[in-house]
Amino acid sequence: MRYLYLALAVWGTIHPMSWFIGWFNANSWDVMAMVDAWHANQATSGLVWDLTIAAVALTVWVIAESVRTRNWAGLIAIPATFGIGVSCGLPLYLFLRSRADT
Template sequence: MRFVFLALAIWGAIHPMYYFLQWFRENGFDLYAMTQAWHANAASSGLVWDLTIAAIALTLWIMAEVISRRAWINLIAIPATFCIGVSCGLPLYLFLRSRY
């Protein structure tokens, strides 16, 4: 399972980033405009909030386990979650966590 999590983390980094980079090529590097596009309608706003809440829950879980296990390298999953997405951060954390 460990390498399935790694494969999902890589896929979760590459696939969403393809769309983000495509959007930046078309609209320039404007984070404000991107966040406005995320809230273009109720469905996309719901998805944004769903992923935001999942990212916060994942972050709290990572921090709690890092404090108890002292596996500091696992903290790398937090910036992966917020800079790339839950689709990368969660499987990356599961990959890192599964080594012990």
């Protein structure tokens, strides 16, 4: 399972980032324009809020578990979640967390 989590973290980095980079290349790397695009309609706004709430929940869980288990490496999943996305942060955290199980 551990390497499946790692593969998902890599996929969760490459696949979304390829879309983001393509969008940025077409839109002059304007971050605020991307934020506007995320809120182009109610469906995309709903998705943004869904992912934001999931990212916050993941962050709370990562912090709570890292403090409890003293597995500080798991904290790397927080910037990965907010810098790349939940699609990277969650499987990355599961990969780092599973290290203690091996």
